[in-house]
Amino acid sequence: MTVLPPKPPARPDKVSLWRYVKLFRQDILSAQPAKLYRAWMAEFRTPFFRSFMVNDPKVLNRVLKEQPDDFPKSSRVSEGLRPLLGDSVFLTNGDVWKRQRRIIDPAFEGGRLRDTFPAMWEAAESAVSRLETGVTEIEEVTSFAAADVIFRTLFSIPIEDEIASEVFSEFRDYQRSQPIVNIAAFLPMPRWMPRFFRRRTRETAKTIRGLIRRLTQARAAEIAAGTAPDDLATKIMTTVDPETGEKFSPEEMIDQVAIFFLAGHETSASALAWTLYLLALYPEWQDRLAEEAEQLEACDFAVMSKLKLSRDVFREALRLYPPVPMMVREAGCPVEFRERHVAKGSQIVLSPWHLHRHERIWERPDEFDPERWKTESGRQCAREAYMPFSAGPRVCTGAGFAMVEGPLLLSMLLKAFRFELIEGREPVPVAHLTVRAKDGIWLKVGRR
Numbered sequence: 001m002t003v004l005p006p007k008p009p010a011r012p013d014k015v016s017l018w019r020y021v022k023l024f025r026q027d028i029l030s031a032q033p034a035k036l037y038r039a040w041m042a043e044f045r046t047p048f049f050r051s052f053m054v055n056d057p058k059v060l061n062r063v064l065k066e067q068p069d070d071f072p073k074s075s076r077v078s079e080g081l082r083p084l085l086g087d088s089v090f091l092t093n094g095d096v097w098k099r100q101r102r103i104i105d106p107a108f109e110g111g112r113l114r115d116t117f118p119a120m121w122e123a124a125e126s127a128v129s130r131l132e133t134g135v136t137e138i139e140e141v142t143s144f145a146a147a148d149v150i151f152r153t154l155f156s157i158p159i160e161d162e163i164a165s166e167v168f169s170e171f172r173d174y175q176r177s178q179p180i181v182n183i184a185a186f187l188p189m190p191r192w193m194p195r196f197f198r199r200r201t202r203e204t205a206k207t208i209r210g211l212i213r214r215l216t217q218a219r220a221a222e223i224a225a226g227t228a229p230d231d232l233a234t235k236i237m238t239t240v241d242p243e244t245g246e247k248f249s250p251e252e253m254i255d256q257v258a259i260f261f262l263a264g265h266e267t268s269a270s271a272l273a274w275t276l277y278l279l280a281l282y283p284e285w286q287d288r289l290a291e292e293a294e295q296l297e298a299c300d301f302a303v304m305s306k307l308k309l310s311r312d313v314f315r316e317a318l319r320l321y322p323p324v325p326m327m328v329r330e331a332g333c334p335v336e337f338r339e340r341h342v343a344k345g346s347q348i349v350l351s352p353w354h355l356h357r358h359e360r361i362w363e364r365p366d367e368f369d370p371e372r373w374k375t376e377s378g379r380q381c382a383r384e385a386y387m388p389f390s391a392g393p394r395v396c397t398g399a400g401f402a403m404v405e406g407p408l409l410l411s412m413l414l415k416a417f418r419f420e421l422i423e424g425r426e427p428v429p430v431a432h433l434t435v436r437a438k439d440g441i442w443l444k445v446g447r448r
């Protein structure tokens, strides 16, 4: 019998609005009905606005690629993140967003990834040397490792650095108090309703921004003195927008660093933790990856082209457990989707979580099968119904970065260690800031 990776229980198709609100507060994923894994589109009505969850690849294409300017990011979602992220590229829209991407994108181009690689390699080596054998909570391990990658690539400092470790621990507090898909995006809550997490979230956000300010100020001084290291922060702070001739102001840079840190480490940590869990569930795949990892010798970017299995496994983990489970856009003008009227101001929910497990699109959608990427049907699904990094002009800036980081860290860890399941501790996926396990992911770590 095929072993299926864990999926949260979907709610029955009919529940009262009150029960839905309760379920939603507990966990967004299990609050959704099972029929959404089969539907092309679903409508949720509230007294204040309408939400449409969209799984039809043609409609997704329209929202993300053909008319992205007509579907800006929903302000209902960004509201909760603004105290921390200010006007970061993750939240802005229109011309401000376009200008920000023109400055940021060059730092993440293919060629720059090669320059960033040694810092990732060092972070991976540190993760291996830190890991101890025995029963271990893996999300903790991968969060630390992914944060280390970000600090080393962005600011050339390891996670052990005093400011870096403080930022890391403050972010953990923040994560616990703030779900990424703000409840207000779906539910009938007027905007003025007080949110219970407001004060604590604001305080943590202020502390984090103060710490980041110290890093960016120090870097600005090094750039002025000509002593700055050639890392992502220097690249972004010195890039001039070709259209306006402007650079980021110091305050804007704080916004961008906050999102790089948040989007960059939470997501990769979630993806790596679920991949390690899947490999514990399928030990034959773990052995194949460990064998492939024998090719990792010296720090050389060219080795990435040899880690093919690791890449396929990582992609499959991103399909089953997309770290960003849902994204929300707003209809900037009235439109028709699948012959249904969508009024201006409606919320459009794009759900990698449902799309990646859609029963009418994928073959054996709930099965872990990294070989699927080699088949014609798998390739077609990858083009039409796979968007762990979103798609179109607003695609994740760090997608290429993450697809190097993930397979590299995975291979380094598997070369040295074996990961085994612990009976009775099956993780249940829930949506926090990213898709995490309800009580953590516990595995037994042994030396290989």
Ligand code: HEM
Binding pocket: 089, 090, 091, 101, 259, 260, 263, 264, 265, 267, 268, 271, 322, 323, 324, 327, 328, 387, 388, 389, 390, 393, 394, 395, 396, 397, 398, 399, 401, 402, 406
């Ligand atoms: C496995 C790892 C990652 C996943 C699954 C992921 C996923 C995503 C997704 C789905 C979005 C779009 C969100 C939306 O439109 O609402 C996004 C945006 C973004 N990501 Fe990632 N991400 C990952 C890693 C990274 C890394 C490593 C960085 C930077 C170092 C990064 C930086 C960003 C930024 C700046 C945006 C905002 C882009 C924009 O709105 O223009 N991400 N990411």
